[in-house]
Amino acid sequence: MLLASPCCRVCAPSAVPLRYGSAPFTPETRTLSPVIVLFLLIQIMAAPPTYVDLGKSAKDVFTKGYGFGVIKLDLKTKSENGLEFTSTGSANTETSKVAGSLETKYKCAEHGLTFTEKWNTDNTLGTEITIEDQLAKGLKLTFDSSFSPNTGKKSGKVKTAYKCDHINLGCDVNYDINGTAIHGAAVVGYEGWLAGYQTTFEAGRNRITQSNFAVGFKTDEFQLHTNVNDGTEFGGSIYQKVNEQLETAVNLAWTAGNSNTRFGIAAKYQIDADASFSAKVNNSSLVGLGYTQTLKPGIKLTLSALLDGKNINAGGHKLGLGLEFQA
Template sequence: MSVFEYLFGVDYKVYIVDFYQSLKFPRVLAVITQETLPCLREDGSLGQKIVCKNEYGERVECPSQENEYGGENGTENEMAPPFYADLGKKANDVFSKGYHFGVFKLDLKTKSESGVEFSSGIVSNQESGKVFGSLSSKYSVKEYGLTFTEKWNTDNTLATDITIQDKIAAGMKVTLEGTFAPQTGSKTGKLKTSFANDTVAVNTNLDLDMAGPIVDVAAVLKYQGWLAGTNAQFDTQKGKISKNNFAFGYHTSDFALHTNVDNGKDFGGSIYQKVSDKIDCGVSMKWSAGSSDTLFGVGAKFALDQDASLHAKINNKSLIGLGYQQRLRPGVTLTLSAAIDGQNFNAGGHKVGIAFDLEP
């Protein structure tokens, strides 16, 4: 015990610390640098993530800072923009995911100890009675950025994909696809490339047809949440542009607006809103020039809990879609679907569907 503590009965160390903190001297922070690295999102698209390192080059937790757009460390706005085909995806998922009308479906995914991923599926169509099955295997060599995929289906079509990613350049992906039908001898080939960074996402598809390839090019620009995209297709055999599409939209973490014009005559738009942690809503509209027929739909998804969700949608033709998803156990998901024709309710023609997803 010190003399100061003996005479006054207090711990002088505590007072010194409190006095120092009350002065509020500026804190000396360690030097932290940020760099953007490409990453793969859950939906398979290419994105980017921010990694922070200290002065020794070791990865550390990024300091939490609110940027002017409301995202922490700018991750929401610094993520790469979606590719043209993925514009309006959030709203489209509200209308498409959780529904399997008129089919019985079974999907199985598994992975071997050597790292080979296997996917198989079978779909039975209630109206046509046709049963379609598929089997695919996927193997990745991560150190070389290579992915090999083999596919086969009951139409007796074989397909092979070879992909190299982030090796030619950061954010760049190159895929060579080939299909072969032994019964007819038909062969096809495609060369696909894609590149994405913080502000632009570009992808090209080249049909390897010696008679005259079809070149498809798409690009999306992003600025502070605003998106502008274009998609053009050129038929070298016919020597003309066969596709000329434009899109415009706005995207945040809980809101997405998308409009598009296809070939100057087909117009579309969608709105996505995440109302709460449990409710997702979507609005979709389509219209073609020279036609008075407009398709308008509203859809919603409601999460009952972490294992169950309800899906519902309706359009201006009184077609009602209902879906229920339940995770029975980890890796096993059951989906029940029903399509109801509200204009001809008593006439029948309604559809039901059942789907099982099995994944370890």
């Protein structure tokens, strides 16, 4: 190889010192120069996100840190043998409906296996088995089933996902009482540009019932996402990381044949390592506010409020409280 040749200027002691930025390579760092040169010559793009995760950064700014009209409690624990327990309870302040769920997960990293058991207060039982990076690098297989003893309803899913440089593919097959449905998605990426397609085919109806397309551009600090769903729904979002403390997002959506355009802006400010403040507003004058505080390691408190800007004095505003424990 040229890099390994004794006469190569990168490796030869008599060569003029190379510079990376403003610092020259010293004798101690000169041995690392082939790695740096390879890094400069070869640009490797990581696998693009899945279709549902396109524009995720903007979605997170709009959704995370809020819980309007709900009192929620989350508990996450992990045993010494790697068994994870997650329990969630919530109460709707308007309907007074209480819901809860319990999930146990065990990972066998040596064999790339993950076993998950789920239960919720609707008395639905679920089992999920995942195999990752075993049959092929980047290939993930998931077998998911659910059963409701009260209604006798059963369903099953076989999910496949494959990702490598520049490509992310997915294909899911769902079985339930309504028949068989096949969901497919593909995302390709090149130098920050992303394009994806998502479709659903229902075997019982012998027709495609969903056809979505998305295009976007992504960097570490900026993301642009546009999408068209079934040729009738159009949407777009912009995410900007202004600095280490401030993130902003804008979204826009409209439906063909309808002059009503939906528009919103949101921001999240990281006050310090333990506290953050979020705010958002849309064209309907609904204002959302959220505050998250880490009370101590493993304990997080979230307070949120949804205000109707057109009727500030009329009431009807929604408050939310969330408490998360993790051990």
